[in-house]
Structures are given as C-alpha cells and as structure tokens.
Amino acid sequence: MENYKLVIQYDGGRYDGWQRQGNTGNTIQGRLERVLGEMAGHTVEIHAAGRTDAGVHARAQVASFRLDTTLPPAGIRDYCNQYLPGDIAVLSCETADPRFHARLNAKAKRYAYRLWVGETPNVFERRYVTPWPGPLDLAAMRRAAAFLTGTHDFRAFCSNKRYKKSTVRTVYEIGVRQDGDEVRLDFYGNGFLYNMVRILTGTLVEAGMGRRAPEDMPGILDSLDRQRAGMTMPPQGLILEEVQY
CATH class of the missing domain: 3.30.70.580 (Pseudouridine synthase I, catalytic domain, N-terminal subdomain)
Structure with missing residues (x-):
C-alpha cells in the first residue's frame, strides 16, 4: 500500500x-x-x-x-x-514518505478567529464570523496577547479536564487587527489543546471589553485552572488556516 x-x-x-x-x-x-x-x-x-x-x-x-x-x-x-x-x-x-503521519509530523499550525463588530449583520459571511456587539479595545487585546505568547503550560485554556499528557505549548505569535467591521485574531504555534484557540480568543475579547486587565494573563496561566480563563467562543468564527511540516 x-x-x-x-x-x-x-x-x-x-x-x-x-x-x-x-x-x-x-x-x-x-x-x-x-x-x-x-x-x-x-x-x-x-x-x-x-x-x-x-x-x-x-x-x-x-x-x-x-x-x-x-x-x-x-x-x-x-x-x-x-x-x-x-x-x-x-x-x-x-x-508521501512511508513514515509520514499528518498529526505526528506536524511542526506548527495557524488558526484565525473572525469577529464581526459591525452594527448590521454580515449576510454573506455570516457562517464564518462570530457577531459581537460593540467595539473592542484592540490595544488592550494586543497587550494581553503579548503575555500569552511564548512557551507556557496552557492547561487553563483547555476544556478537557481529563487530559493526561503535557499541556505545555509554544505560541509563536498572536495577531490582533481590524479591517472595517471585522476583528481578526491570528494564532501561530507548535500545537493547540482542545478548545484552546477559542478560549484564548474569549479571554482576549474579555480584555477588549474591559472585563479583565491584560496584566491578569500571567496569573491565569499560573493557575492551571480553566475557570480562571475566559469564555469559549462559538465555533463558526474559527478556521484552520495552515499546517506546517
């Protein structure tokens, strides 16, 4: 074969x-x-x-x-x-090489999460964006994201409470930008835990709403407690953009 x-x-x-x-x-x-x-x-x-x-x-x-x-x-x-x-x-x-395995040989992944902050619905992109009421403080979100980049134990950002393997991951970059009525978050890392990108996004959105300070991020990481991190965002705004080998 x-x-x-x-x-x-x-x-x-x-x-x-x-x-x-x-x-x-x-x-x-x-x-x-x-x-x-x-x-x-x-x-x-x-x-x-x-x-x-x-x-x-x-x-x-x-x-x-x-x-x-x-x-x-x-x-x-x-x-x-x-x-x-x-x-x-x-x-x-x-x-492919006989030893190639799509999951085991993956070195890095890129995900994007799209938020629609416009006052009117986005009819043609509605299945690929998450509607969000009101503006977000992108500067605060970027400050919070800076605390979340690097190598950390991301157990607080994982929905699987029974996960037995290492929850240490390296996030190389988190980008936050706005284009018109769309706010886009880009995540680049060596791997992501169950629901991790959606929880990271929810936590950054809460920082953008003023519900938590960017300086809270190290404490959330250190806690290893899912209850300390932000909400799990809906799935439709998330897309796997790229897998690198």
Whole structure:
C-alpha cells in the first residue's frame, strides 16, 4: 500500500467535527473514509493534522492515509471531489514518505478567529464570523496577547479536564487587527489543546471589553485552572488556516 498526503478544505458548519464517531456518520473524517473506501474497495483510515471541533472550518487541513489503488494522486483527488459533498474539497493529493503521519509530523499550525463588530449583520459571511456587539479595545487585546505568547503550560485554556499528557505549548505569535467591521485574531504555534484557540480568543475579547486587565494573563496561566480563563467562543468564527511540516 502507498502512503498519501491530502490537503483538504471544508466548511464545518453542518458537521459534527473532524473525528469519526460511533454515534454519527456526519463527520469530515467519516465522509472522506467512505469515499476513499468505495474507490479502493477496502477500508481506509485517514489521520488529520488536527481534530477540528463541530462547526469549525479548515482552509488547508492536512491528512494522511494508506491506500491500494492504480489511480495516480491526481486521480484520487478528482475522484474524491466528484463524490464528496460540496462543502468538502480535496485541494491536492500526493504520495508521501512511508513514515509520514499528518498529526505526528506536524511542526506548527495557524488558526484565525473572525469577529464581526459591525452594527448590521454580515449576510454573506455570516457562517464564518462570530457577531459581537460593540467595539473592542484592540490595544488592550494586543497587550494581553503579548503575555500569552511564548512557551507556557496552557492547561487553563483547555476544556478537557481529563487530559493526561503535557499541556505545555509554544505560541509563536498572536495577531490582533481590524479591517472595517471585522476583528481578526491570528494564532501561530507548535500545537493547540482542545478548545484552546477559542478560549484564548474569549479571554482576549474579555480584555477588549474591559472585563479583565491584560496584566491578569500571567496569573491565569499560573493557575492551571480553566475557570480562571475566559469564555469559549462559538465555533463558526474559527478556521484552520495552515499546517506546517
């Protein structure tokens, strides 16, 4: 069997997340495995660089899998795009080193979170932005973000209370910018915990609202307590932008 690498784009709005689940077939992984299995005539297990939550989108998710087929990589791509639903697309397919694993070999990821702060709704982007009432203090958000960059134990920013592995991660950069009525937060790091980007965003938004001071961030990190951090933002504003190897 050959090892393959896919780059996938999807609108996660109507799916129960990336990961295949026994109680639902409505997942990105499940849809891809079904199409690939029908093409190859055997069961296919696909591994993603990250398991996006229900409602979260991806511009360039990366996945790997093993497949026995006579089709060239471009043929695999085209077959998938023919039979996948319109909100999932395979951007590229290529053969990979036999030891390549999309999750285990990932070095860094970029996520973006989009907020709509305009007085009128954004009709055409409504599925990809989170509406937010009133203006935000971007300067305060940037000061708070500076405390959250670097290598830290981010347990306070993880929703999984039973997580047994290390919660230490390195966040290389957090960008906060506004373009018209949209406020965008960009996160670049070597890895992110369950709900981490959405909780980081919620905490920064609370700083932007004046509900917490930027100088509170070190104390939140040191506490290792999820209750000390901010709210978990809704999923629709989050998109996985890039995975680096």
